[in-house]
Amino acid sequence: MLSKIIIFEFFIVMIFLNSSVYAGEVSRKMQMALDKNQMELVEDIYDENEDELKKDPEALERLAISFERREKLKESIEIYRNLIINFNKQNHEAVLQDKKNELNSSFFSGTKLPYYYYKLSFLYASLFLKSSVYTSETERQKFKVSSERFLDLSRKVGVGNLDIKQVQDLLSEKVKIDSDEDYQNSMYIFAEMVSWQDRVYLINKSTNSKYALLATNIGSGIGIGLKTENARYEFSVEGSYVEGSSSISSLTQGTTYQQSSVGVRSINSGLGFYYKGLSKNVWVGLDLPIMYRVGDWELPAGNYEFERDRLLGLGYFLQTKFKVYSLSIRTRMGKIFPNPGTYWTIGALYEF
């Protein structure tokens, strides 16, 4: 019986050793990929061997470094936090509870906590630094608070002054930017597809009868704008030229006026506003447009004239702008009075 148990235990140990050796080899492959600057390969190797490597702190550190170098700071943070919780929980609790007796020299030689604390304070500070444009103030402050928290822990466990100062510099640099609420001016160009409806009246001058017509228009426009913005708000003024095609027909029974593919043109201008605080890269706002529109609808034979074939209209748009680097997709929906129906646009902006 005893021999059976020994054999069984031998197998268990061999399996364990085998898996450890295997994990070690794979972890070294990750290091080689890191050395060759093949960051995505590091993650690929980890993914393929996750079951073994998730128990290997060195492999996890390598994965965290690869994320950091790829600017995936949040993922890197998660791994360091995982390393603390899963591999250094007891020591971490000792640090949190400020158990000075336990924080002796052997503590520092037996744990990588100082390194993890420093990396976390640095990564959170980097997140704070890199998120000035798209991230809400509340969220950014959380990065800052987290960075400061890990900086405190770093001090407690004796992280070097130079390293501490590096993180402090990052945070103070940001504070300097934060306190600067100055607006910056820039220019943008855009192209968009637009659609709207016009109410045009046909008047029989002989009988003084007035017939309501409805024109449905679709076209495209190009424009240019100037904007001024800070981290929270953006204000803009812009102008555009729109050329489109119109289908028009009568709404009133008894008249059969109808035309299609008629040219319509408009010059538009608008004052816009966006609030940036709601989302990282999507801004929501209002626009107050003014439009001067001309339509080439033809008068029927007889003594007729149009009313509102040339129109100056004012209105409002609700708008969203989805920004990725210098390019944005903008959608707007609203009304230009006195027209019926909505005016909507979808377009792309390039910001200089």
Place this chain on the structure above:
Amino acid sequence: MKTFFVLFFLLIFIDNVQAYPNFIGHGYNSCQTCHYNPLGNGPINDYGRAVGATLISSRGFYNNSKPEELIAKESGFFFKEAKNKFFRPSVMYRGLFLKRNFGENNEQNEFIHMQADANVVLKFGQRDQFLSSFTFGYAPIPRAQQNTSQANDIEKYRSREHYLGWKINSQFGIYAGLMDKAFGIRVAEHTAYSRTTTQLTMNDQAHGLLLHISGESYEFALNPFVGNLAQASNLRAVGASSIFEATIFEKNRLGFSLLSQKNDFLENQSYAVHLRSGFGDGASLLFEFGRSDKFAPIIGSKNKEYYSLFQNHIKFNRGVYLINNIEYYKKSSDKSYKVRFGPSLQIFPISKVELKFDLYNTRNFSRTSSTKDRWDFLAQTHLWF
């Protein structure tokens, strides 16, 4: 690695489901991460439930001190943690308040119970590689068939999905049963032109096989089918469909789809190209352009129909999304076309609850007449437990 990402969202960024294709914005490129059906739709798995509870849904109703881990654990059946590995029951409900033509003389209000389903998933094997999913529930009679003689033949309580699956390895899976056909982006809006044009709406599932292959940066599915066997044989759409999706950058997926099906009344060949792109923290763009060539043999009519879908999904905050929706539809038989433009507000106030408010402005572009816009307002409740 996926474990890390979930934990990352669960544990670190407390500030901030149902699984939809828009969630590529959260880094979920593939539907199979959260769904039992590898192409999405139907019940969500344990991982998907946890993601829904801790990443998608607001935590506004929870005490600030409640850890995300606990919220994730409570994402099982009726907020309970699963007690075993193989049995996963769920129930789901979708109700819709629809205001059609609002602001007009012919304004209509209607409340529709769109779906009330009970589902059981059984899964076995070390990797959960053997799977069965059976869904049974209420399915309303489609509007076009209400008050017709056909309505009497339609079962209001029936299964819209049931299948057996075998994930042979991490890359290859075979599924057999009644499923949605593999084609295009599975947006939830069954009235989207991308779904009505291709005839892939809420009652267009078919019995068939689904062969699914997935690699790190691609997915492919082939779906031969024999129609819905619960239907009369002359109505069953028999054919095959296929979809291929490839990751072209980290959070961007480009896809192509083909569909060929016919019954005694209609032959339909559809083709589509689509792009799903994720941006930043939870924002996404969906784009699909497609064409359906239809032939009605009885009347000898041929038609080509074109559609496009553009959807911009924007995360305002955890649990709150804005959707910009623009759709286009055109038939070759006339020169007119339609554009539907509308914003939606999607709110996940708590785990397992979705509220959605859609405003649709449909505009007809016709050569023969100009018509007033049509406005529809939809308020939807979606519950899954």
